[in-house]
Amino acid sequence: MNSFLESANCSLTTEYGNFTLHGFRDKRSGLEHAALSLGELSTTKPVLTRLHSECLTGDVFHSLHCDCGEQLQAALELIEAEGCGVLLYLRQEGRGIGLLNKIRAYKLQQKGADTVDANRMLGLPDDARDYGVAAEMLASLGVTNVRLMTNNPAKIKGLMEHGIRVEERMPLEVARQARNAAYLDTKAARMGHLVASVEVTSTQSATSSNSTTDLLDPR
Numbered sequence: 381m382n383s384f385l386e387s388a389n390c391s392l393t394t395e396y397g398n399f400t401l402h403g404f405r406d407k408r409s410g411l412e413h414a415a416l417s418l419g420e421l422s423t424t425k426p427v428l429t430r431l432h433s434e435c436l437t438g439d440v441f442h443s444l445h446c447d448c449g450e451q452l453q454a455a456l457e458l459i460e461a462e463g464c465g466v467l468l469y470l471r472q473e474g475r476g477i478g479l480l481n482k483i484r485a486y487k488l489q490q491k492g493a494d495t496v497d498a499n500r501m502l503g504l505p506d507d508a509r510d511y512g513v514a515a516e517m518l519a520s521l522g523v524t525n526v527r528l529m530t531n532n533p534a535k536i537k538g539l540m541e542h543g544i545r546v547e548e549r550m551p552l553e554v555a556r557q558a559r560n561a562a563y564l565d566t567k568a569a570r571m572g573h574l575v576a577s578v579e580v581t582s583t584q585s586a587t588s589s590n591s592t593t594d595l596l597d598p599r
């Protein structure tokens with residue numbers, strides 16, 4: 381076990397299956413994170429994996445502003461269907477800026493700013509998330525090779541920089557709706573997310589492919 385991580389686990393029966401719930405406390409940040417695992421996490425075969433960053437509004441309140449809650453549900457359903465996999469629930473609310481700053485950014489978005497500009501108007505980074513602790517959590521679960529469910533190249537890069545081999549990317553897309561369309565478009569156009577239903581301009585074409593192989597070395 382990584383000396384920076386304190387952990388505990390128990391079984392947790394959910395509507396998606398009988399998972400093992402792993403709690404982790406990062407002694408450096410004081411943050412507590414969670415992982416839900418199903419089945420035997422092999423160290424040789426790539427494990428179906430999702431990194432989910434906490435989104436109180438989407439995950440708990442089922443806000444229609446973003447796609448987080450639906451992505452969380454879809455990832456757990458895919459793990460259940462596979463019979464094996466792991467979902468990390470990372471406590472980095474609002475792409476790492478915290479709940480209050482996220483609420484301030486939402487207020488600006490309600491006045492017309494997009495999600496990137498709103499953060500910048502508040503003097504905050506577009507995305508403050510760090511995937512180092514996610515890599516450490518996976519390693520402590522014995523997972524070194526993954527098939528990652530994500531549309532976000534930054535997650536692939538973040539894991540690979542911290543020693544986790546991303547063998548394959550599996551797109552995780554939710555239904556595009558009028559309420560979340562602008563948010564999905566902004567994530568694709570300004571943050572490099574790979575969303576098939578979104579048109580991107582030629583300046584973003586280098587990151588717009590949905591092929592999996594072009595992501596394995598995302599430098």
Ligand SMILES: [Zn+2]
Pocket residue numbers: 435437438439446447448449
């Ligand atoms: Zn969200």
